[in-house]
Amino acid sequence: MSRRSRMSLFGLLARQFRSDLGPLLALAVIVLVVATLAATAPLALRSMTSAEVAYQMDNLPAVRRDLLSRAAGNPTITPGTAPFVQFEGALKAATESAPNPLRKALGEANFVVSTDSLQVARLGVEWNDPITPITLNVAPALEDNITLTAGAMPAPFDQVLAPQDPTRFPINQFTRDPVDPSIDILLSTASADQAGWKVGEERLVRVSQDDGFYAKLSGTFDALDEADGFWAAARSALQPGISHTSFSGSNTRIVTSAAFIDPGSWATLIDETRLSATTSVGIPLFTDGLTVDEDEELLPQLRHYLSQPQQVAKVANSTTVSSLIFTSDADSTLETALSRASTAISVLVMVASGPIGVAIAALWLLSRLILLRRRDALTLASARGASGVQLRTAQALEILALSVPGAAIGAVIAYLLFPSAWSDVSVILAGVVALVPPVLTAIATSPRSLRSARGDIDPRVRGRYRWVLEVIVLAMTALAVFLLLQRGLASSNGSVTVDPLLASTPLLLALSAGLIVLRVYPIPLMGFARAAKKRKGIVGFLGANRSIRDPAAGLAPVLAMVVGLAVAVFSGVLLGTVYGGVDSAAHSSVGADLRIDSPILTQEQLDEIAAVPGVADSVAIYQNNKLLNLSVEANIAVPILVVDTAALERVQANVPGAAHFDGDMSGKVGERIPVLLSPDLAAQYTVGKDSTLGPEDIVDGGDPGTSPSLSGVQDWVLIDRANSAAFDIDKFLPRITLITLDDGADAGAVTADLAKIVGSDATIESPADASALLDGSPVSGGLQLALLALIIVVALLCAATVVLALMISGPARERLLALLRTLGLTRSQAQGITGWEIGPTALVAIVVGLVLGAVLPLIVLAGVDLRPFTGGVLQPAVILDPVLLSLIIGGFALLVVIATMVAIATARRVSLAKTLRTSEEG
Known part of the structure; x- marks a missing residue:
């Protein structure tokens, strides 16, 4: 039986993969996590925006959310048993003519026609207490929205006023001629109770001083659903209006009720009484089920619809409604919801730019670690004729074969979590994540990386290219901060967008801070090294000099620690500022306890x-x-x-x-x-x-x-x-x-x-009620959860960069420590020297990250308008919560210390014989 050769291409690649299994698996895990977050984030934000719109609209009463119009006059009335069929058709056409998604959000129009308030007197009573005026109303859809609590629906009538008889007029409540007609009315249960009007009881309704008619309460009703949009057009149908007389020495209650009559008899009522009428129309608005794109598109459509009169009759006259102009608070509420979502997205993008930088730093260190472990093989391949392009391409393709599946799995996870909010942006972001590791690997596979170089050169000797890059980064940071402060607060205007200036400013600040740390921290260390030279003991002297000469992989871990702590502190300050601003704005808007x-x-x-x-x-x-x-x-x-x-x-x-x-x-x-x-x-x-x-x-x-x-x-x-x-x-x-x-x-x-x-x-x-409405929204919960997740992710990535940095500097350290161990260096001293590699930079980076995290809100929030988020009139003041910040800083520092201790502990497993046998220097 033949055995597959281990010297074939596949066998060599398999051996190479197994030898680097740990770093490659770590890279795959990071790619999977980052790709999942990158693909999920836009979908989660889209879903959060839609949920926020639905939440705000659901908490808006129908009388403010629905499209309402009140116009003097009657609808077009056609003869027959369906007098309003033409008007109903015109309303249907007015809604169906709206463009989508507005048409999709509009429900079926309802309308109520009402007279002015008419005085009512109980029969045979000199003084009425309470006074019980009514308005006469007709609503064709009423029966579908109520349940009778007593009596029956009003019966039709073909006569209202009694024939004019000079011997009987003016009509009064003490003389009731049995031949005089009576019309049936329907009142809500609450209105009948407040007015003291019993089912079957008749009362006199005055149309004028001399004329009137009798109204009999045929029944009472309750709403099937008081929150239904139908009642937005019938504002006083369910609860009567309560007021009091202003007569001297009297405080009689006035109970004004909405009385409904048979819809088919409205023409008779108007023809005989000549009462003036007002037509109220309500069109329900539902945003449930709309996507975030449709929510944004809905806002300008809704504003345009509200600003334009809707034609409902071809021929206009003084008593017929020809057009309607609708009003609603839905447009301002929709704008507020979108603005809140946009503010939250701006904040999250700002904070997320930090973890993105830390993730790139971790992937860069992993690429360097993998190439460090392959240095001998790559050097041999180069010596045997492999070009730099071939080496870079081979390494990049291997990493690409590993990163593409991870990114694909991340995109699939994102789709499974948010299928209704799917966007092609998620695929693009996952693809970008898949390409980053191969690109970093190709960059790291440079001829310089294949050579063993001494690390004890003077730190003040720098390449001119580094100076150029640092100046560019610092200049871009200064420009970004200047533009942000000059521009002031940016308004979203009801659209959900990402501001590139806001998104890039925190990362640029963190990157600049990292560069400054690398430039500044050697200065005090060199002074310490000179002082340690005069003292006994090798740990401080050698550790300080090694920290100056080889600061554990350079910018990457420094940037990771600066950005990590800055993001954590910034997030804590931001949470305190937002929720403190919500409480302050709620107290201000309520105005008292x-x-x-x-x-x-x-x-x-x-x-x-x-x-x-x-x-x-x-x-x-x-x-x-x-x-x-x-x-x-x-x-x-x-x-x-x-x-x-x-x-x-x-x-x-x-x-x-x-x-x-x-x-x-x-x-x-x-x-x-x-x-x-x-x-x-x-x-x-x-x-x-x-x-x-x-x-x-x-x-x-x-x-x-x-x-x-x-x-x-x-x-x-x-x-x-x-x-x-x-x-x-x-x-x-x-x-x-x-x-x-x-x-x-x-x-x-x-x-x-x-x-x-x-x-x-x-x-x-109470202020707590107003705060709860904002704090309970999807955007508030989403922001809190996202910031917590970002703090955890960036902390773990930061810890990973510390470990990776120490692993990269491991070979040189092992050679040095192995030589020193033969000369009597103890294990504790060896671990102390290892700690010096990351300790000074970690300490300085943590201090700078803390300062940067406290300063970031002052700079960045100058360009983020938090007022839609807090509901306040003024931009909230920055609030530093000492308890929250102490927990964040302490937890972050503890994680860095644990990561450092884990890396230092590996020094105990160093084989002195093996290290000395394979050592190339010292």
Whole structure:
């Protein structure tokens, strides 16, 4: 039986592979890990962006997310049992004409037609308490979205008003002629309960002073799904509007309900009553299932759709709706989601540039180690006629055969993890990773690498090419930093992009720092070596000189340690900055420990709020929307905020960006009333000596700060409640209440007590609620996980470079230590000398990496706009968390020490006889 020759090409390659099995397997593992990360990263970021858009849109109420339009007039009405079929067709055409992906995101349009509020009186009652006005509504899709809780659906009718009979009119609630018609209406369960209207009960609805009709409650209903987009167009259908009369000495409740009638009878109602109508249309918007590319494409399409009127009737008249202009907060929310994703991606790309550099350094050291182990064979091949190109090609092809499968496996893993977000970019990145090791191997296979060279040359003697490269790197770094600082914050404008300047700046800074370390660290070491020369002991003297002459493989491990620690510290600072910024922005936007947004509150309710256990102080804010002319450097129509400014300053004492008042706002300065302009107005205009607000002269009352908590509009002027009469504001009807809590108060218990006072229509929010909404988003979770993963990866790669660097310098060290061991050098001294090879550079690199990691946020965050991410008005301040940074620095240093100890421990296994027998020098 023949035996395969071990001297054949395949046999020689197999023997060579087995002899270098350890380094080759290490290279394959690094390629696999890096290729997997490189291929997975863009897919994960795309998936994260889509998830962020879906998250933000899902947390947006339908009344703000869906496309809504309100227009005066009726839809086009056609005779027959389906009076709105033409209008429904026009709405369908308006949605189907939208381009994709907007068309894909739009649902089926719903509409509600409503009359103005009509007065209602209970029969046989002199005084109604509560007062129960209604609006008459029709919604063809209502029955598909409700469940009856009592009674039945409204019956059709063909007559509304009774025939004119001068002997009976004006109509009133005390004389009910049985021949007078009655129409069926349907109310929500909550509206019927608040109005005290029983199923089957009739009430008089007044169309005018002399005319009206009777309405019978045929049934009540609840929504099948209150979050369904249908209810966005029917805003008051489920919950009645609650207000109170302003009569002197009276505080009667007013319960305004939306009453629904049979859709086929709407034409009869309008023809007989001539009531004015308003048509409300809602088009649901769903972004679930859209890819990140479609999300980006959706934004400009949505903005264009909202800016253009949609035709719904061919012939326009004074009572028919001919076109609709839709409004929605979805475009701004979509832009915010994309901006948050873009910010996170920018941050991750910046941080990832460091591990990329460390991975290249590790692959370079592996290439050098493999070639070092093959030096004798390659030298022999060169001596027998192999050219440099042949040697480089052979080594590169062998490494390529190893790296391609690893990169392919990485791409497959990426696809299996994120199949729905697949992009060809992943294949390209995996291919680039596969090509890097062969290229580095080809570069390392130089004629110089095949020669054994002494390492004890003067470190001050440098090649001119190194100076040129270092100057280029330093110049590029300075230029990048200059451009970044000059440009300022970069806005994503609702697009997910990678900024090359931001991506490259951290790596350039780290590379420059590594070069500076290599230039600077020999200076103190040479001084130490001269001092050690005069002392007893060989370890310090010889170790310092070897560290100067041969700093364990040069730039690669230094760069790895500088970049590794810089990335770790930068990531820790960034996490602290982001989440500190989120908390600060949430507190600023809420404006207090608790914030109540509610229907109008009475003074009795405000007093009850102040008396709730745990409430330390409270202040109510009333926005009078009757615009007054503000004369500053221009004339501007603005609403007025009325508030007890002394209470406001107490409540917002610890709120970031809160307003600050220069003095007592309740009095006058001379004959002028002190006012506070909104932050936007204050940034553009100054209150001068000739400034007025309405009929009154005004003076600047202080600094408005930056908190957006006082109003939902950008332009306003704030006055103290004591001065409201000067502007003819005689009612205080607040909808915003800010509350501070006692120390140790249970916020949950206080919120539950407040909810009983303000009712179910109100929302009560704390800064923790606002923070949780941002912290719980896919982008926030993804950023935290990615930064943690990058810290771990870069730390492991850094440890690998330390081990590889010591392995590369191993042969020369072994020869020296073997000779010294024969002269009496102990093993502990040998290990000490080995430690000197990496110790000084590691110490300096760690110090520089720590400084660089602390400085990087100050430089890089000058170009990254974190406001979309934190939800704040201002760029968050850099926050250094000492506990987090201590853990990161301590863990990183420990890992480097362990890696060094592992490499040093290999010195114990050195064979003195073998080393001396094969030694070529000393």
